[in-house]
Amino acid sequence: MSTRAALLIGLSALVVLALLPVDLTTVGLPYPGLRRYGTYILTLWLVTAIAAMGVNLIVGYAGQETLAQAAFVGIGAYLTAITTKSGVPFGVAFAASALVTFAIGVVLGFPALRVQKHYLAFVTLAFSVLCWLVFRNEQDWTGGVMGIRDIERPSLLGLSLNNHIRFYWFVLGITSVLTFVLSWVLRSPWGRAFTALRENPLRAESLGIDVRLYTLLAFALGCAYGGMAGSLYAPLVEFIDPSPFALGPSLIFMLMVVIGGSGTFLGPFVGAGAAVLLPEWLRAWDVYYLLIYAVLVMVMMAVFPGGIVGLAMRSLPRRARP
């Protein structure tokens, strides 16, 4: 797909997404818009997709593994909650979340230079547990299991974003920027180098690609996406406690990337959709919904290992594939 076509499709998707919560009956169209809860779920989907984009960069493009993305989301969320409650503007807290998680990613990724793949998974697993313990036990900072409540939504240029649709648009704007940035990186020579790391690090190194540096960059950038997602998550839910940042949710992030289509650009959006929206739709089946969800995931993995996007690509005519 050409850059122009990709940009056009992206902009169209953006307009449709922006209109989803808007009541269009006022302009004569038969669409009442999403209600408050629907808009909340949609916002949660975007925030989740940002974190999943980071995992996709680490796992799908650079071929590494991470079991700590929820912990990075947690670091961003707690950092934002704590600092904004003490009067720091949201913009500063957001930037700090990105920078701090990037820096932690660099430090944590350093062992990745020696221990890759499954070993890196265990390093991140240990980090994930460590973070969860800090969130739960450092009560003076994090409120422990009681968490932090009443996290305020930010305002933009003096305009309060307390209104759920405005906050959704705000998150949509940030998601768009972060999506554009990642697509830029992946279309640049860096993206090609990341793919080389995944496919054949030995050969990549012999072609002058500094495998160690690129691995570290991919990992830290992926972690920073987790941090930024967390920074948006805190004002979205307005109350945070340690549970969404534990090991289980980190595994779900991995699952999202695999279900959506690891190493495909749209994979994280589709995967985050499946993880956030599907349980909502399946809720009608009450206690069976987790069972149905689990079976769906297993069938998916057995039959379409390329994920939903991989499946869609196969059904497209060859020429139309990106």
Added chain:
Amino acid sequence: MTALLEVRDVHKSFGGVHAVRGVSFDVHAGEILGVIGPNGSGKSTLFNCILGQLAPTSGRVRVDGRDVTGLRPSQLNRLGVSRTFQLLQVFPQLTVRDNLILAGQEHRGSRLGRLFGASDAGVGPDAERMLDFFRLRRLADERAGSLSYGQQKLLDAAMAFMAGSRLVLLDEPAGGVNPTMLVDLRERLEALNRERLATFVVIEHNMEFVMALCSRLIVLAEGRIIAEGKPDEVRRDPGVIEAYLGH
């Protein structure tokens, strides 16, 4: 005249196994040196020691008189030394063109500049020339994984030249390539040697290919050089016949 590549008394042991035992040789600019020897004679290990994939147990490696022992492969590549591998090493998911661009991109501009600059890092025109030179033009937009084995070998060799390398070490370039493609490959390598003064060190089992391509041969057996000289001299060497050719 300083040799382009100097290998001095290189040893490599893995536990109790001495894979390379004190190998020394020089490669001069413009030369095509063949390295032959039976399986397990230490050829690939020697390559890996020269190219930084393995650290030699002892000994030195110099390129243009500069000590490069212990440098990482990516650092050596930036000094103009490339290699291909015994087993195919292209990037199957990338197109043929992207494989070539990837092979050259790290040699242009700064890393940050490459992030903000053109997506082909400015090596697009070089890649196009290489497509023509290695007659891969009609396959440019195919994924490398979908090419035949011989075509992938050609691509593999083309990639080694994208960095503008002066010295290329080829590990069994003819392995598994059909005879027609083999003539093509040899012809391309000779043309590169002639036109760009590229210097080669070639490990090869295909005697016909190596005798026709190389100006000089060294023969390894059990980690040592047992013979050295022009292809015809080596062919007649009784030690070589016993260790290798006679088998």
